[in-house]
Amino acid sequence: MASRLVEQLGAQSVAGATALALADQIRALILDGRLTVDERLPSERALAAELRRSRSTITRAYDALAVDGYVNRLHGGSTRVALPHARAPRPGLHSGGSIDLSIASMDSTPGLYDATVRSLPRLAALRGTSGYSLQGLPELRDAVAQRFTVRGARTSADEIVITSGALNAVNLILTTLARRGERALVEQPTFPHALESLHLHGYRMLPTPVDVDGWDGTHLMDLLLRARPHAGYLIPDFHNPTGATLPDDARSRIAATARSAGTVLIVDETTTELDIDRGWTPTPMAAFGPHIVTVGSMSKIAWGGMRLGWIRAERPLVERLLAVRPSFELGTALLEQCIAIELLQDVSALTTHVRERLRAGRDAVSAGLARIPGLRMPATPGGLSAWVDLGAPLSTRLALAAREHGLIVPPGPRFTTGGVLERRMRIPITLPPEQTAEAMTRLRRAWTDVREGASVSHEALHPAAVI
Incomplete structure (x- = not known):
C-alpha cells in the first residue's frame, strides 16, 4: 500500500523528476496543507522503493527541504514536516499584501444587511430556545424545498435538513452512510475538501475524468457498473474547478446507472446558482431518483460568512441523518437561519448580484490572462473560476513562483487524486x-520567472484551504 506522501504526489507525476523537482513537489504539498506539520514522511529507503528511484535522489530531495526549513531530520530517526520561520519580503515585492486565489468566494450580497435587520424580530421570538435547531426552522426548510420544486424536483420541507454549511452537510451524510474500506466514485478534478472528507471516512477513490468540455460519460457509467461503488460525489452544475455543466440526458443516464449499481450519489449544488450566461437551466439531479442526496449552500450566493447549507434526501434517510447528527453537533445556529429566510424571499436579487459580480470578475481574469503568453482561458459561462490551460506541466512550479510575488494560488494537482493535471491551474x-487585475500582474511575473528558469526562494507562507 502506498504511503500518504506518494498518494499525494502521484507516482506518475514525479517519474524521472530530479531531486530538486521532487523537493519542489513535496514543498507544494506542505504549503497547500496537504501534508501537515509534524507529519512523519517515509524513510529515504522506503520512499526510494515506492518511487523506484535511487536512495541518493531521495536524500538530496530531503536535504533540500531541510535546508529551507520544510522538514526536520533526526539523525538515525524520522523526517517530519515543518514550516520555516517567515522571511522578510524582498523590497517592493509585497506592496499591498498577499492576494489569496485559493479562496473562490465573493463579498456579501448588498441585501445582507437589510435582511439581517429584518430577521431580528424572528430571532427575538426564539431567544427562549437553545439557539440551535437539529433539522432546521420549518420556514427555512419550506423555502429551500420550494426552490427545489420551482427548479423541477418536487420537494417537501420534511425532506430538508439545514446544516452549518455545505461541507458540514457532506460530513453528516458520510458519517451516516459511510462504510470504511468501500469505494467512492469521484470526479477528476474535484473539490479538494470533499476528497479529504471521503478519505477521512475510509473510502477508496475511483476517479472519473472531467474537463472544461464535460464528463466522459462512457468511462463514468462503465466505472459505476464495473466497480459498483458505495457512494459517488458529483458537482453537475458549474463544476468546481472546470466550470462544466452536465446535460439533462446525461444526468438521467448516470442516475439510472448509479441506481442499478447500488450507488448513493451525493450531488453538490453549491455552485448551481452561479450562472452568468450559460443560456439554459438544467433539471436538478434530485429529480432523477431517491438514491440521490443533494447538498446546497448560501455561501456562494449570499456570503461566505454565512455558514448555512442544506441536505435534500428521502424521508427515511432524513430520519437517519437526524439520529446521527447529535453525536457530533447540536444543530445549526438560529441567527443564520433567520437571515437566510429573509434572503430567500428574493432569490432573483441574489442571483442578479452574483451574475454581475461574476461577469466583471470573468472579464478581469480574461483581460489579465490575455497578457500572459502561453496561457489559455476556456469559455467560462458561470461558476467560481476558470480552469486555465498552462500549455505545459508547470502548475506546481508556477504556484511556488507566484508566492514569491505575493500571490497564493493552488496548483492543478490540488484538485485531484494522485497528483495529476500539472498543466492546469x-x-x-x-x-x-481591481484586485483581480493586480493578481494577474503578479501571475504574469511569476510565469516569466518560470519560463526563464528563475530560482524560487520558497518564502514561507501559511498553508491555505481551497474553497
Whole structure:
C-alpha cells in the first residue's frame, strides 16, 4: 500500500523528476496543507522503493527541504514536516499584501444587511430556545424545498435538513452512510475538501475524468457498473474547478446507472446558482431518483460568512441523518437561519448580484490572462473560476513562483487524486476586478520567472484551504 506522501504526489507525476523537482513537489504539498506539520514522511529507503528511484535522489530531495526549513531530520530517526520561520519580503515585492486565489468566494450580497435587520424580530421570538435547531426552522426548510420544486424536483420541507454549511452537510451524510474500506466514485478534478472528507471516512477513490468540455460519460457509467461503488460525489452544475455543466440526458443516464449499481450519489449544488450566461437551466439531479442526496449552500450566493447549507434526501434517510447528527453537533445556529429566510424571499436579487459580480470578475481574469503568453482561458459561462490551460506541466512550479510575488494560488494537482493535471491551474473569477487585475500582474511575473528558469526562494507562507 502506498504511503500518504506518494498518494499525494502521484507516482506518475514525479517519474524521472530530479531531486530538486521532487523537493519542489513535496514543498507544494506542505504549503497547500496537504501534508501537515509534524507529519512523519517515509524513510529515504522506503520512499526510494515506492518511487523506484535511487536512495541518493531521495536524500538530496530531503536535504533540500531541510535546508529551507520544510522538514526536520533526526539523525538515525524520522523526517517530519515543518514550516520555516517567515522571511522578510524582498523590497517592493509585497506592496499591498498577499492576494489569496485559493479562496473562490465573493463579498456579501448588498441585501445582507437589510435582511439581517429584518430577521431580528424572528430571532427575538426564539431567544427562549437553545439557539440551535437539529433539522432546521420549518420556514427555512419550506423555502429551500420550494426552490427545489420551482427548479423541477418536487420537494417537501420534511425532506430538508439545514446544516452549518455545505461541507458540514457532506460530513453528516458520510458519517451516516459511510462504510470504511468501500469505494467512492469521484470526479477528476474535484473539490479538494470533499476528497479529504471521503478519505477521512475510509473510502477508496475511483476517479472519473472531467474537463472544461464535460464528463466522459462512457468511462463514468462503465466505472459505476464495473466497480459498483458505495457512494459517488458529483458537482453537475458549474463544476468546481472546470466550470462544466452536465446535460439533462446525461444526468438521467448516470442516475439510472448509479441506481442499478447500488450507488448513493451525493450531488453538490453549491455552485448551481452561479450562472452568468450559460443560456439554459438544467433539471436538478434530485429529480432523477431517491438514491440521490443533494447538498446546497448560501455561501456562494449570499456570503461566505454565512455558514448555512442544506441536505435534500428521502424521508427515511432524513430520519437517519437526524439520529446521527447529535453525536457530533447540536444543530445549526438560529441567527443564520433567520437571515437566510429573509434572503430567500428574493432569490432573483441574489442571483442578479452574483451574475454581475461574476461577469466583471470573468472579464478581469480574461483581460489579465490575455497578457500572459502561453496561457489559455476556456469559455467560462458561470461558476467560481476558470480552469486555465498552462500549455505545459508547470502548475506546481508556477504556484511556488507566484508566492514569491505575493500571490497564493493552488496548483492543478490540488484538485485531484494522485497528483495529476500539472498543466492546469484554477483562477477564481470571484474577486473584485481591481484586485483581480493586480493578481494577474503578479501571475504574469511569476510565469516569466518560470519560463526563464528563475530560482524560487520558497518564502514561507501559511498553508491555505481551497474553497
